Amino acid sequence: MILLEIDMGKNKVEKQEIDASGPLEAAITIHKKYETWRLDPLSPEAPIVFGMGPFVGGKLYGVHRLIFVFKSPQTKTLHVSALGGAAYKAMGMGAQAVAIRGRAEKPTAVFIANGQVEFAEIKPSDAYNLIKELYETRRDFFIQNDARALVVGPASWTTYNGAIVSVDIDVKKGEFRLGAEDFAARGGPGTALAQGHNVVAIVVGGPKKPLYEKAADAEAINQLFRQRLGKPYLDVLNEKTVKYRYDPKIGTGGTFGVNYPHYRDLLPLFGYKSIYMPKEERIKHADLVLELFWKPFQVEVFEKAKSWYNCGEPCPVVCKKVWRGKKVDYESFHAAGPFIGNYLLQEAVPVVDEIDKLGLDAIEMGHVIAWLFDAVYTGLLKPEEVGLDDVPAFDPSSFDPVKDSRRNAKLALALVRNFVNNSTDVLALVAKHGIRKAARELERRYADRVRERGVRFRDLAVYAAYGAEGYMTPNFYWAPGLVAPMYVLGRYWTNYNPTFMSPEDFAKTSYERAVAEALVDNAGICRFHRGWAEPVLKELYQLVGARPPAALYREIAYYAKLSGAEPMPWESKRTRDLVSALAKELGSKEWRFEDYDDYYEWWIRFKEALDKLILA
Structure with a gap:
């Protein structure tokens, strides 16, 4: 090339x-x-x-x-x-x-x-x-x-x-x-x-x-799909992308439209504090989110008008759903919405707009906001130390879905601007180093508060650690695979389902997903099209006369080792609790996670199984 x-x-x-x-x-x-x-x-x-x-x-x-x-x-x-x-x-x-x-x-x-x-x-x-x-x-x-x-x-x-x-x-x-x-x-x-x-x-x-x-030979492409999948290309494409365009079974489409009614109470709220809530309480909150956050989008984008567009290439999937002129995706709006204690869609729009204009990663910014909100709420930080004039409403059990959503959205907008402007010493620290290293420094700086409150800064965040200073926060799903010891996280290069299994089986399913996602990225293919692309990818390379890729994931893992940035055991209590709470939710009998040794054993067995698969 x-x-x-x-x-x-x-x-x-x-x-x-x-x-x-x-x-x-x-x-x-x-x-x-x-x-x-x-x-x-x-x-x-x-x-x-x-x-x-x-x-x-x-x-x-x-x-x-x-x-x-x-x-x-x-x-x-x-x-x-x-x-x-x-x-x-x-x-x-x-x-x-x-x-x-x-x-x-x-x-x-x-x-x-x-x-x-x-x-x-x-x-x-x-x-x-x-x-x-x-x-x-x-x-x-x-x-x-x-x-x-x-x-x-x-x-x-x-x-x-x-x-x-x-x-x-x-x-x-x-x-x-x-x-x-x-x-x-x-x-x-x-x-x-x-x-x-x-x-x-x-x-x-x-x-x-x-x-x-x-690549422009439609007849050859159709022949390939008929041979491999029994249908012409467009039939397979339409079948495999229905979630992202429009699913008539649930009357909605796109990541935002589908995820809320599909995952319901399994979606993380309040910086993952929802994992500590009983199921019946999570369902009450999920119902509020559907009514106040999801329904206004659903009514305007699917019931009143079909404001569906594509990303800039001619594509029949039209996965980009636009609400009042703003493109709405699950990840970015959840980051400015339920994940930070805001259940009002209209209140999330200015926060997402500001994140986009300033050029921030919305997922990471959602984690930063939730983490700092929680630190202020628990008393580890004072509001003025992050440039705020009020304490966020960050207790799901006493949350007023209208009044508190407005308060949190207003504070989030201020926090985003303060973060980018490095407006306080604390925010300058976080903006330079990120959550993991900043949490350690804040624990040293405010050791008296940590002792008084009985909680560390790092324990309010959810992240996977790499080497001495690196880390990655998860996409917004309650899924152990998103914090498992994989070499690339923050994308979907893992088993991202809300499931639990033995570390060896989990490593196998995560590795298989990571390899497939790497191949799709290397081919420049949108992952919304992975359903039709993955089964025929090797044949597509052969069709156009290009060489299929080599062992991409192995090379990335080897690079991480050379960089001193291999996955490291879980440091944060909330990260560990994400794993054990879902195991309990799903009725795991083998893994009860009664002490740190149990977490470490699961983590290390996963990592060892993954490395064996990479070398095999």
């Missing part, structure tokens, strides 16, 4: 051909070449690599994700983040992947089209304004190349938690396309791009054409 290596310090571009099947394999090759396991994640010599899979530009749908691979300032090892739809515009950039190295002298925008690269100084701004400014100042480039911008927001310059933000523009009208906004966010890729390389924006475009001619 063709890769452009861009040295920002020298404004130098090198076009090279490397032996790689997709962006993930290309990134592993580049990181091995420069031995980046030795480097700080924000070193200018630690590249951020992005690219697309081999199936772009043809007759397959959902194959235009842009995949970012980087050494994460959060986990301290390789992380993978994906941005939907952007490869539909990036396919004309003249390479299948790009590696950004070196550090520009001043904040810089990079323009890539048809193998040509340009550089321009640009002033950082909020993400949405920055995209508009790029369009207004380089309108000709956008129109000639049907381009799309990938930008960082203010959070990438002041926190570990910066995302890469992209909103597609109708280049003729200069207007944002409804629903066509997405974020490569988990693990801090925006922070790596901004602080490591002084890059504010990357604008990609160029002539649209398939990388491989066979």
